[in-house]
Amino acid sequence: MDLAEAQEFLDQFYAETSPTTRFDHRLWQIRHEIETTGSYTHTVEELTFGARVAWRNSARCIGRLYWNSLRVRDRRDVTKPADVAAQCVEHLHEATRGGRIRSTITVFAPDRPDQPGPRIHNDQLVRYAGHRLPNGEVRGDGRYADFTDHAVALGWQRPEPPGRFDVLPLVISGGDTEPEIFDLPADAVLEVPLSHPDHEWLADLRLRWHAVPAISNMPLDIGGVTYPAAPFNGWYLGTEIGARNLVDADRYNLLPVIAERLGLDTSSERTLWRDRALVEMVRAVQHSFDEAGVTMADHHSESRRFLTHVAREESAGRRCPADWSWIVPPVSGGLTPVYHRYYDEPDPTTRPAFLQP
Template sequence: MVEAATTFLAQFHDETTPAQTLEGRLDEVRREIEDTGTYVHTTDELTFGARVAWRNAARCIGRLYWNSLRVRDRRTVTEPAEVAAECVAHLRDAGRDGRIRSTLTVFAPDRPGDPGPRIHNEQLIRYAGHRTASGQVRGDGRYADFTDRVVAMGWQRPDPLGRFDVLPLVVSRGDAEPELHEIPADAVLEVPLHHPDHAWFADLRLRWHAVPAISNMPLEVGGITYPAAPFNGWYLGTEIGARNLVDADRYDLLPAIADRLGLDTSSERTLWRDRAMVEMVRAVQHSFDSAGVTMADHHTESQRFLTHVAREENAGRKCPADWSWIVPPVSGGLTPVYHRYYDEPDPATRPAYLTP
């Protein structure tokens, strides 16, 4: 841990202007590690570490904004009920009636003999997938297993079953038995979807939530792991319109959209999937814009990402990127991020949000 702390604190002092000298801070940290087996970050160190972890996130196209991440320091919070309450507060604080703000809430870290809390949900807001008697799934197919799990823990499925039923939070203290905590409806900002040209689209009664808060990726800074550190930016239209609502294991809506559009689905060569997907993305983007909810589009965000790459290079830093995640799932070849290579991600890079 001393080595990891030393590396991080040297970076912190190199990129910022703290009042304390690096030598003085390292002396404190070494003594603290020797006495307790760990150390405590200052608020400024934690904030810097969380922001740099975003800067290092090779799968994120929105890293231009890394230095504006708002950090909610909740390191004294350990109990599952309190963690869940702070997650709800995070959603409200980040949502801001549609003016989405990039936010991270960090809870107690792992300490020797005292593990921090865990959030078992992939994101704070996800929709249930209900298995029906016919073998189909009503709702989000990807979360059918997780839905079965929370039902086994005591969650009551809504009656009638919906396609957009918000799952409860599953929180534990370390390896203790997890607890269920409902998310109040007024903390979930959702956007009903409609199309700018096709009135029938509203009849499908589709919607999606506005704050994509990832909650199962531990934050590691200077050798310290914060296992519960939910964070959000804002959605890219293609995430919802070209993945969440159309992937075959999710809502699989392309056949229904193509049918309503009157497309020839008899052959893949008619490109009916492509045409239906573009209209789905148009509907998502139009709906969020009409509702005044922050959302990026893949063309603009691609240009901004290359601005970020140029800034990092000018600062003398590499900007690793996972090409398969950076290039959007719609019209990839029309975006500037498609036509170049990037530095390969290094799994050992820290600070980082760790893949579970």
């Protein structure tokens, strides 16, 4: 543990908040704990501030305007895989709230010199399986065919018959132990059936998507302390589902299906059939979430809100790094205000931060 990292975080914490403990005393506590144990323990206030600032520093996230409202669930006493899984279920219950999605993070035990913390191997708490069929095709989410095979090797029983939207189990390990699997109960996963405001046939495709995008494999680094399991969620942007998850060629690849149902000419790229089908897919997703009363942002509104966040950060004298390729939406990018400007380049050394796995 580098005391300089801890002190840098402490400087920021005291500059932006009003702790009751004197700075020099808190720094002495941290120094003493590092010298004694090789690490140190954040206070609840430090943990909350660090998690929120990590979201503020997330260069790929367009929804950072709400960083200071992140709800932090302190579960640093939880280390066993079964207990981690149970708390992940509670996270989903508390974040979902019947569709009124709330930004939430659950922070589990950190890595310590004598004991690594637990790991969640899923990239999100809720993902759909990809089942390899004898003919070489994949039923479900093609991107997760390998992960599905891994879960089966660990003992997961595929649904019979395998479906297109089978929720994968959580794969969790405690420190250096072998990973274990835990099924998510049905009441923990709110799903939205998809329909279209103008085309009734879309409901016949029996598509759906889950309501809470909870990232679960990005370690949280605060002041030199790493929390390897810290699942966190905001809420979906309509284009994430309608213009990526359901239509990417390596996932559900639905654009040809939608184009055929729309009667579009797919003989040439110059007919722009992909573009037309894509817009209708996004419309269906946005319409369905609105009809179900489930929180979802649209790319035009969220783009404007992101620039409000940038302006607030600049007014506070802070940089606002952004990865342009992630901030600009995959539909109608040039129609959104985030397209027409440059941003500070992300600095990989910035902390607190969610680390790329």
